[in-house]
Amino acid sequence: MSLEEEIAKVTAIAHPTRYRIIAALSAESLHVSELARRLGMSRPLLYMHLQRLEEAGYLSGRLELSPEGKALKYFEVVPFTFTIDPAAITAAVGPLEAPDLEPKKESGK
Template sequence: MLSALSSPHRLRIIAFLASGGRNYVSQLAREIGISRPLLHLHLQKLESAGLVTSQLEVSDDGKALNYFEVNRFNIALTPEAIAEAVKTLTTNLEK
């Protein structure tokens, strides 16, 4: 989760969805001011971390729209939580 929240773009996506409710990709890209391909990459990262969910819907005119909404979450950042997160690091930091 911390990795997913480490990007300013992803923080803006979370903030927008939290304040505006669910939205579809094209509208979300316009609101945030980034390209749809870049938005998709950020949304995939957020979704794999469990911070957002998506739902594909078909509009009345037959267009497929992928709606995203933020999931409720509460992260307690404690020394113990950091110790658990360190176990998932893949980069060797030893010198």
């Protein structure tokens, strides 16, 4: 996994609202209007966060018809787990390019 992907993955989850979304959907799958109600936030805003989470692969959304024929968009958590520590970060960053260490005179180092 590239550094960019790794960062995208971490930044996608690093937000209080998105933490609450994951927590709520971990307990039960819900459709967006219901979820918006429970979290006390506007749908457009929820959408933004849901999209961010879905793009990052944390959530999966599907449109399904209720018995009454109404379309409801349900989201559910896609199981995931990852660990962050110096080793994982070093691996994600990869070998840092050699920085041409020319002696540039004889610096005070």
